[in-house]
Amino acid sequence: MAETVALEIPARPDFLALARLIVAATAAADPLLPEDRIDDLRLAVSEACTNAIEAHQRVGSEQSNIRIECRLSPEQVEVEVRDHGAGFDPDVLVDHPPATDPARLDHERGLGIPLMRVLTDEVEFRSTTDGTTVRLVLRVSAVRRGR
Numbered sequence: 001m002a003e004t005v006a007l008e009i010p011a012r013p014d015f016l017a018l019a020r021l022i023v024a025a026t027a028a029a030d031p032l033l034p035e036d037r038i039d040d041l042r043l044a045v046s047e048a049c050t051n052a053i054e055a056h057q058r059v060g061s062e063q064s065n066i067r068i069e070c071r072l073s074p075e076q077v078e079v080e081v082r083d084h085g086a087g088f089d090p091d092v093l094v095d096h097p098p099a100t101d102p103a104r105l106d107h108e109r110g111l112g113i114p115l116m117r118v119l120t121d122e123v124e125f126r127s128t129t130d131g132t133t134v135r136l137v138l139r140v141s142a143v144r145r146g147r
Contacts, residue, residue: 002073003029008065009049011056011083019049019068026070027077032140040119041077041138047112048081048134055085055132076121079136087127 005026009015024042027033045068052066067082116123122137 002071004072005070007068007070009068011053011061011064011066013050013053016046016049016053019066020046023068023070023079026072027138029072030077030140033077033138037138041079041136044116044119044123044136045079045081047115048079048136051112051134052081052083052085052132055083059084059086061085075140077138077140080133081136082131082133084131087129087132 007022009019020042023045024038027038027041049066056064061084064084069080071078120136121139124135126133
């Protein structure tokens with residue numbers, strides 16, 4: 001049986017720390033998740049929330065809240081971040097040079113989605129004209145295998 005913690009935060013950067021804290025505390029309730037994996041999730045959630053805040057700012061809906069749901073089950077920790085921005089297609093994002101390429105220094109932005117993909121076991125983007133939901137998953141079985 002999954003336990004769910006839900007949080008709604010204003011679409012403002014000063015609430016990012018609260019979102020990270022709540023997600024990390026929920027994930028830490030699973031004794032099988034090591035601290036470094038919880039840190040990975042914390043950073044991935046921070047990136048997803050930052051993107052959500054920026055999506056709200058682009059459409060002038062800073063007054064709307066971002067919803068964060070963290071579900072803890074014996075198999076995984078799943079976090080969904082929902083915004084009310086214009087939506088986007090992650091498959092059409094422009095690729096930047098690899099982090100080791102000096103040309104990467106010419107790009108200040110664009111690491112959020114690649115970071116989410118590297119730091120979690122699964123990332124899913126569902127986008128509509130009413131906003132985007134980012135689903136991030138850490139599997140407990142991946143921890144047992146020594147991911």
